[in-house]
Amino acid sequence: MDRTSVKIVVAGGFGTGKTTLVASVSEIPPLTTEEILTEASVGVDDLTGVEGKKTTTVALDFGRITISPDVVLYLFGTPGQDRFWFMWDELAQGAVGAIVLVDTRRLDSSFPAVDYFERRGIPFVTAVNRFFGECDYTEEEIRGALELDPRVPLVWCDARDRPSSKLALVTLVRHAMKRLTARAPA
Template sequence: MVFVESDRSGGELHVPTPVKIVIAGGFGTGKTTLVNSVSEIPALHTEEVLTEASVGVDDVVGLENKETTTVALDFGRITINTEVVLYLFGTPGQNRFWFMWDELAHGAIGAVVLVDTRRLDSSFPSIDFFERRGIPFIVGVNCFDDAHGYAAEEVRSALDLGPGVPIVLCDARDRESSKSVLVSLIQHTMDRLDAMA
Protein backbone atom coordinates (compact mmCIF):
# COMPACT_ATOMS: atom_id res chain seq x y z
CA MET A 1 0.00 0.00 0.00
CA VAL A 2 1.34 3.43 -0.96
CA PHE A 3 -0.19 6.57 0.44
CA VAL A 4 -0.79 9.26 -2.17
CA GLU A 5 -1.12 12.89 -1.17
CA SER A 6 -0.99 16.14 -3.07
CA ASP A 7 2.08 18.30 -2.81
CA ARG A 8 1.91 22.13 -2.83
CA SER A 9 2.16 22.30 -6.61
CA GLY A 10 -0.92 20.08 -6.99
CA GLY A 11 1.10 17.04 -8.10
CA GLU A 12 0.96 13.68 -6.40
CA LEU A 13 3.33 12.94 -3.55
CA HIS A 14 3.94 9.24 -2.89
CA VAL A 15 4.54 8.33 0.72
CA PRO A 16 6.08 4.87 1.12
CA THR A 17 4.40 2.27 3.30
CA PRO A 18 6.11 2.02 6.69
CA VAL A 19 6.94 -1.50 7.88
CA LYS A 20 7.87 -1.91 11.54
CA ILE A 21 10.25 -4.63 12.76
CA VAL A 22 11.31 -5.21 16.36
CA ILE A 23 14.82 -6.36 17.26
CA ALA A 24 14.55 -7.99 20.68
CA GLY A 25 16.50 -10.28 22.95
CA GLY A 26 18.20 -10.48 26.29
CA PHE A 27 20.72 -8.10 27.78
CA GLY A 28 23.91 -7.91 25.72
CA THR A 29 22.84 -10.06 22.75
CA GLY A 30 23.83 -7.46 20.11
CA LYS A 31 20.55 -5.68 19.33
CA THR A 32 22.13 -2.22 19.14
CA THR A 33 24.95 -3.61 17.01
CA LEU A 34 22.50 -5.18 14.53
CA VAL A 35 20.48 -1.97 14.16
CA ASN A 36 23.73 -0.03 13.65
CA SER A 37 25.01 -2.42 11.02
CA VAL A 38 21.97 -2.21 8.71
CA SER A 39 20.50 1.25 9.20
CA GLU A 40 20.92 3.62 6.27
CA ILE A 41 20.74 6.57 8.65
CA PRO A 42 22.82 7.14 11.76
CA ALA A 43 20.88 4.97 14.18
CA LEU A 44 19.21 6.63 17.14
CA HIS A 45 20.31 5.13 20.44
CA THR A 46 19.31 5.71 24.02
CA GLU A 47 22.51 4.34 25.49
CA GLU A 48 23.67 4.99 29.01
CA VAL A 49 26.89 4.03 30.74
CA LEU A 50 26.64 1.05 33.06
CA THR A 51 27.39 2.28 36.57
CA GLU A 52 27.80 0.86 40.03
CA ALA A 53 24.06 1.46 40.52
CA SER A 54 23.31 -1.43 38.15
CA VAL A 55 25.38 -3.92 40.18
CA GLY A 56 23.03 -6.56 41.50
CA VAL A 57 20.27 -5.30 39.16
CA ASP A 58 21.66 -6.11 35.70
CA ASP A 59 23.16 -9.55 35.14
CA VAL A 60 26.52 -8.85 33.52
CA VAL A 61 27.98 -12.34 33.96
CA GLY A 62 29.79 -13.07 30.72
CA LEU A 63 29.50 -9.40 29.70
CA GLU A 64 32.28 -7.95 31.83
CA ASN A 65 33.49 -5.71 28.97
CA LYS A 66 30.04 -4.20 28.33
CA GLU A 67 30.17 -0.48 29.14
CA THR A 68 26.82 0.87 27.91
CA THR A 69 23.24 -0.33 27.69
CA THR A 70 20.05 0.65 25.88
CA VAL A 71 17.55 2.22 28.28
CA ALA A 72 14.66 2.97 25.92
CA LEU A 73 15.14 1.93 22.29
CA ASP A 74 17.34 1.83 19.23
CA PHE A 75 15.92 3.11 15.96
CA GLY A 76 17.08 2.62 12.39
CA ARG A 77 15.67 2.82 8.88
CA ILE A 78 16.12 0.92 5.62
CA THR A 79 14.52 2.13 2.39
CA ILE A 80 13.61 -0.94 0.34
CA ASN A 81 12.27 1.03 -2.65
CA THR A 82 9.99 4.01 -3.34
CA GLU A 83 7.05 2.08 -1.92
CA VAL A 84 8.39 0.41 1.25
CA VAL A 85 10.52 1.62 4.16
CA LEU A 86 11.55 -0.62 7.07
CA TYR A 87 11.70 0.92 10.52
CA LEU A 88 13.76 -1.02 13.05
CA PHE A 89 13.03 -0.72 16.76
CA GLY A 90 15.54 -2.30 19.10
CA THR A 91 14.28 -3.11 22.58
CA PRO A 92 16.15 -2.67 25.85
CA GLY A 93 17.31 -6.03 27.18
CA GLN A 94 17.07 -5.62 30.94
CA ASN A 95 13.96 -6.77 32.76
CA ARG A 96 13.50 -3.38 34.40
CA PHE A 97 12.75 -1.78 31.00
CA TRP A 98 10.30 -4.42 29.81
CA PHE A 99 7.33 -2.13 30.43
CA MET A 100 8.25 -0.51 27.08
CA TRP A 101 8.04 -3.68 25.00
CA ASP A 102 4.28 -3.56 24.38
CA GLU A 103 4.59 -0.07 22.91
CA LEU A 104 7.62 -0.97 20.81
CA ALA A 105 5.93 -4.11 19.46
CA HIS A 106 2.61 -2.41 18.67
CA GLY A 107 2.04 -2.49 14.89
CA ALA A 108 5.13 -4.57 14.12
CA ILE A 109 4.89 -7.14 11.33
CA GLY A 110 7.33 -9.33 13.21
CA ALA A 111 10.41 -9.56 15.37
CA VAL A 112 13.93 -10.88 15.45
CA VAL A 113 14.83 -12.45 18.79
CA LEU A 114 18.61 -12.15 18.93
CA VAL A 115 20.27 -14.77 21.12
CA ASP A 116 23.71 -15.37 22.55
CA THR A 117 24.47 -19.09 23.01
CA ARG A 118 26.66 -18.25 26.02
CA ARG A 119 23.54 -16.92 27.79
CA LEU A 120 20.60 -18.78 26.26
CA ASP A 121 18.53 -18.43 29.43
CA SER A 122 18.22 -14.68 28.76
CA SER A 123 16.33 -15.50 25.53
CA PHE A 124 13.32 -17.25 27.02
CA PRO A 125 11.45 -14.11 28.17
CA SER A 126 11.74 -12.59 24.67
CA ILE A 127 10.47 -15.74 22.98
CA ASP A 128 7.59 -15.97 25.46
CA PHE A 129 6.69 -12.32 24.82
CA PHE A 130 6.16 -12.81 21.08
CA GLU A 131 4.58 -16.25 21.38
CA ARG A 132 1.96 -14.95 23.84
CA ARG A 133 1.07 -12.05 21.56
CA GLY A 134 1.00 -14.09 18.34
CA ILE A 135 3.62 -11.85 16.72
CA PRO A 136 5.67 -13.71 14.09
CA PHE A 137 9.34 -13.96 15.04
CA ILE A 138 12.54 -15.65 14.03
CA VAL A 139 15.61 -16.38 16.12
CA GLY A 140 18.90 -14.82 15.10
CA VAL A 141 21.86 -16.56 16.75
CA ASN A 142 24.54 -13.90 17.11
CA CYS A 143 27.77 -15.88 16.73
CA PHE A 144 30.16 -14.18 19.13
CA ASP A 145 33.87 -14.84 18.58
CA ASP A 146 34.35 -16.53 21.95
CA ALA A 147 31.13 -18.57 21.87
CA HIS A 148 31.00 -22.29 21.10
CA GLY A 149 29.43 -22.90 17.68
CA TYR A 150 26.10 -24.73 17.63
CA ALA A 151 23.99 -25.92 14.71
CA ALA A 152 20.58 -24.28 14.28
CA GLU A 153 18.80 -27.49 15.30
CA GLU A 154 20.81 -27.66 18.52
CA VAL A 155 19.68 -24.12 19.35
CA ARG A 156 16.08 -25.04 18.44
CA SER A 157 16.18 -27.93 20.89
CA ALA A 158 17.77 -25.85 23.67
CA LEU A 159 15.15 -23.11 23.26
CA ASP A 160 12.30 -25.62 22.85
CA LEU A 161 11.16 -24.01 19.60
CA GLY A 162 8.76 -25.62 17.19
CA PRO A 163 9.75 -26.36 13.59
CA GLY A 164 7.84 -23.30 12.34
CA VAL A 165 10.26 -20.79 13.88
CA PRO A 166 13.21 -20.05 11.55
CA ILE A 167 16.67 -19.92 13.12
CA VAL A 168 19.40 -17.93 11.37
CA LEU A 169 23.07 -17.86 12.38
CA CYS A 170 24.49 -14.35 12.03
CA ASP A 171 27.13 -11.81 12.95
CA ALA A 172 25.32 -8.66 14.06
CA ARG A 173 28.42 -6.59 13.23
CA ASP A 174 28.22 -7.51 9.57
CA ARG A 175 25.76 -5.60 7.37
CA GLU A 176 25.11 -8.46 4.92
CA SER A 177 24.65 -10.98 7.70
CA SER A 178 22.20 -8.68 9.50
CA LYS A 179 20.32 -8.05 6.25
CA SER A 180 19.93 -11.82 5.82
CA VAL A 181 18.27 -11.99 9.23
CA LEU A 182 15.78 -9.29 8.24
CA VAL A 183 15.06 -10.96 4.89
CA SER A 184 14.38 -14.23 6.73
CA LEU A 185 11.94 -12.46 9.06
CA ILE A 186 10.07 -10.79 6.18
CA GLN A 187 9.85 -14.11 4.30
CA HIS A 188 8.60 -15.87 7.43
CA THR A 189 5.95 -13.19 7.99
CA MET A 190 4.82 -13.37 4.35
CA ASP A 191 4.63 -17.17 4.51
CA ARG A 192 2.43 -16.93 7.60
CA LEU A 193 0.13 -14.43 5.90
CA ASP A 194 -0.15 -16.69 2.83
CA ALA A 195 -1.02 -19.65 5.06
CA MET A 196 -3.81 -17.65 6.71
CA ALA A 197 -5.27 -16.43 3.39
Protein backbone atom coordinates in the same frame (compact mmCIF):
# COMPACT_ATOMS: atom_id res chain seq x y z
CA MET B 1 4.73 7.11 -5.08
CA ASP B 2 3.18 5.53 -2.01
CA ARG B 3 5.62 3.87 0.31
CA THR B 4 4.73 1.02 2.61
CA SER B 5 6.17 1.39 6.10
CA VAL B 6 6.94 -1.82 7.96
CA LYS B 7 7.71 -1.90 11.67
CA ILE B 8 10.24 -4.50 12.86
CA VAL B 9 11.26 -5.15 16.46
CA VAL B 10 14.78 -6.28 17.34
CA ALA B 11 14.61 -8.00 20.72
CA GLY B 12 16.59 -10.30 22.95
CA GLY B 13 18.27 -10.47 26.29
CA PHE B 14 20.75 -8.07 27.84
CA GLY B 15 23.93 -7.83 25.77
CA THR B 16 22.81 -9.90 22.77
CA GLY B 17 23.64 -7.24 20.17
CA LYS B 18 20.36 -5.46 19.47
CA THR B 19 21.85 -1.96 19.30
CA THR B 20 24.70 -3.27 17.18
CA LEU B 21 22.34 -4.94 14.68
CA VAL B 22 20.17 -1.84 14.29
CA ALA B 23 23.29 0.31 13.75
CA SER B 24 24.79 -2.12 11.24
CA VAL B 25 21.83 -2.00 8.85
CA SER B 26 20.36 1.46 9.36
CA GLU B 27 20.74 3.82 6.42
CA ILE B 28 20.39 6.76 8.78
CA PRO B 29 22.44 7.43 11.89
CA PRO B 30 20.56 5.30 14.41
CA LEU B 31 18.86 6.83 17.40
CA THR B 32 20.08 5.07 20.50
CA THR B 33 19.35 5.54 24.16
CA GLU B 34 22.58 4.00 25.40
CA GLU B 35 23.66 4.93 28.89
CA ILE B 36 26.82 4.03 30.75
CA LEU B 37 26.45 1.17 33.20
CA THR B 38 27.03 2.54 36.69
CA GLU B 39 27.53 1.18 40.15
CA ALA B 40 23.74 1.33 40.55
CA SER B 41 23.45 -1.62 38.14
CA VAL B 42 25.72 -3.88 40.24
CA GLY B 43 23.60 -6.78 41.41
CA VAL B 44 20.81 -5.73 39.04
CA ASP B 45 22.36 -6.35 35.61
CA ASP B 46 23.98 -9.75 35.19
CA LEU B 47 27.22 -9.21 33.26
CA THR B 48 28.14 -12.90 33.18
CA GLY B 49 29.48 -13.59 29.69
CA VAL B 50 29.50 -9.88 28.78
CA GLU B 51 31.89 -8.55 31.40
CA GLY B 52 33.28 -5.93 28.99
CA LYS B 53 29.88 -4.34 28.38
CA LYS B 54 30.01 -0.66 29.34
CA THR B 55 26.65 0.69 28.10
CA THR B 56 23.04 -0.41 27.97
CA THR B 57 19.85 0.61 26.15
CA VAL B 58 17.39 2.28 28.52
CA ALA B 59 14.49 2.94 26.15
CA LEU B 60 14.92 1.94 22.50
CA ASP B 61 17.08 1.98 19.41
CA PHE B 62 15.69 3.22 16.11
CA GLY B 63 16.89 2.79 12.56
CA ARG B 64 15.57 2.72 9.01
CA ILE B 65 16.38 0.69 5.93
CA THR B 66 14.81 1.00 2.49
CA ILE B 67 14.48 -2.45 0.98
CA SER B 68 12.82 -1.39 -2.27
CA PRO B 69 11.56 1.89 -3.75
CA ASP B 70 8.18 1.29 -2.16
CA VAL B 71 9.02 -0.51 1.12
CA VAL B 72 10.80 0.95 4.13
CA LEU B 73 11.57 -0.98 7.29
CA TYR B 74 11.58 0.90 10.59
CA LEU B 75 13.63 -0.93 13.19
CA PHE B 76 12.91 -0.65 16.90
CA GLY B 77 15.44 -2.24 19.25
CA THR B 78 14.19 -3.15 22.70
CA PRO B 79 16.07 -2.81 25.96
CA GLY B 80 17.21 -6.20 27.24
CA GLN B 81 16.88 -6.00 31.01
CA ASP B 82 13.67 -7.12 32.63
CA ARG B 83 13.25 -3.81 34.44
CA PHE B 84 12.61 -2.20 31.02
CA TRP B 85 10.20 -4.83 29.66
CA PHE B 86 7.25 -2.49 30.13
CA MET B 87 8.58 -0.79 26.96
CA TRP B 88 8.15 -3.92 24.87
CA ASP B 89 4.36 -3.64 24.55
CA GLU B 90 4.69 -0.13 23.13
CA LEU B 91 7.54 -1.06 20.82
CA ALA B 92 5.82 -4.21 19.53
CA GLN B 93 2.48 -2.53 18.83
CA GLY B 94 1.90 -2.59 15.08
CA ALA B 95 5.04 -4.61 14.31
CA VAL B 96 4.81 -7.16 11.52
CA GLY B 97 7.51 -9.23 13.16
CA ALA B 98 10.61 -9.44 15.29
CA ILE B 99 14.16 -10.65 15.26
CA VAL B 100 15.05 -12.33 18.55
CA LEU B 101 18.81 -12.12 18.94
CA VAL B 102 20.42 -14.96 20.83
CA ASP B 103 23.86 -15.12 22.42
CA THR B 104 24.69 -18.77 23.15
CA ARG B 105 26.97 -17.70 26.01
CA ARG B 106 23.81 -16.45 27.76
CA LEU B 107 21.06 -18.53 26.19
CA ASP B 108 18.78 -18.20 29.22
CA SER B 109 18.50 -14.45 28.61
CA SER B 110 16.67 -15.23 25.34
CA PHE B 111 13.83 -17.28 26.86
CA PRO B 112 11.68 -14.26 27.80
CA ALA B 113 11.92 -12.75 24.29
CA VAL B 114 10.93 -16.01 22.60
CA ASP B 115 8.01 -16.39 25.04
CA TYR B 116 6.93 -12.78 24.51
CA PHE B 117 6.48 -13.11 20.73
CA GLU B 118 5.03 -16.63 20.89
CA ARG B 119 2.35 -15.56 23.37
CA ARG B 120 1.35 -12.58 21.26
CA GLY B 121 1.36 -14.45 17.96
CA ILE B 122 3.86 -12.02 16.45
CA PRO B 123 5.98 -13.68 13.74
CA PHE B 124 9.64 -13.83 14.67
CA VAL B 125 12.92 -15.34 13.64
CA THR B 126 15.71 -16.34 15.95
CA ALA B 127 19.12 -14.97 14.99
CA VAL B 128 22.11 -16.56 16.70
CA ASN B 129 24.63 -13.76 17.04
CA ARG B 130 28.18 -14.99 16.43
CA PHE B 131 30.05 -12.16 18.10
CA PHE B 132 33.05 -14.37 18.65
CA GLY B 133 33.15 -16.47 15.49
CA GLU B 134 31.92 -20.01 15.44
CA CYS B 135 29.13 -21.30 17.64
CA ASP B 136 29.72 -24.43 19.70
CA TYR B 137 26.12 -25.56 19.31
CA THR B 138 24.15 -27.00 16.41
CA GLU B 139 20.87 -25.61 15.18
CA GLU B 140 19.08 -28.61 16.69
CA GLU B 141 20.67 -28.00 20.11
CA ILE B 142 19.69 -24.32 20.08
CA ARG B 143 16.15 -25.08 18.90
CA GLY B 144 15.82 -27.69 21.64
CA ALA B 145 17.14 -25.39 24.36
CA LEU B 146 14.80 -22.57 23.31
CA GLU B 147 11.91 -24.98 22.62
CA LEU B 148 11.41 -23.28 19.26
CA ASP B 149 8.48 -24.22 17.10
CA PRO B 150 9.91 -25.93 13.98
CA ARG B 151 8.23 -23.25 11.83
CA VAL B 152 10.28 -20.46 13.46
CA PRO B 153 13.29 -19.75 11.25
CA LEU B 154 16.71 -19.80 12.87
CA VAL B 155 19.55 -17.91 11.19
CA TRP B 156 23.20 -17.36 12.04
CA CYS B 157 24.42 -13.77 12.01
CA ASP B 158 27.04 -11.36 13.19
CA ALA B 159 25.21 -8.22 14.31
CA ARG B 160 28.28 -6.12 13.42
CA ASP B 161 28.13 -7.22 9.78
CA ARG B 162 25.63 -5.40 7.54
CA PRO B 163 25.06 -8.24 5.01
CA SER B 164 24.62 -10.74 7.83
CA SER B 165 22.12 -8.51 9.65
CA LYS B 166 20.27 -7.83 6.39
CA LEU B 167 19.91 -11.57 5.85
CA ALA B 168 18.20 -11.86 9.24
CA LEU B 169 15.81 -9.03 8.23
CA VAL B 170 15.05 -10.61 4.86
CA THR B 171 14.37 -13.94 6.56
CA LEU B 172 11.98 -12.23 8.97
CA VAL B 173 10.12 -10.34 6.23
CA ARG B 174 9.68 -13.54 4.20
CA HIS B 175 8.51 -15.45 7.28
CA ALA B 176 6.02 -12.74 8.25
CA MET B 177 4.69 -12.51 4.69
CA LYS B 178 4.25 -16.28 4.53
CA ARG B 179 2.28 -16.23 7.79
CA LEU B 180 0.14 -13.31 6.61
CA THR B 181 -0.71 -14.95 3.29
CA ALA B 182 -1.52 -18.25 5.05
CA ARG B 183 -4.09 -16.41 7.19
CA ALA B 184 -5.65 -14.43 4.32
CA PRO B 185 -9.12 -15.56 3.28
CA ALA B 186 -9.29 -17.33 -0.07
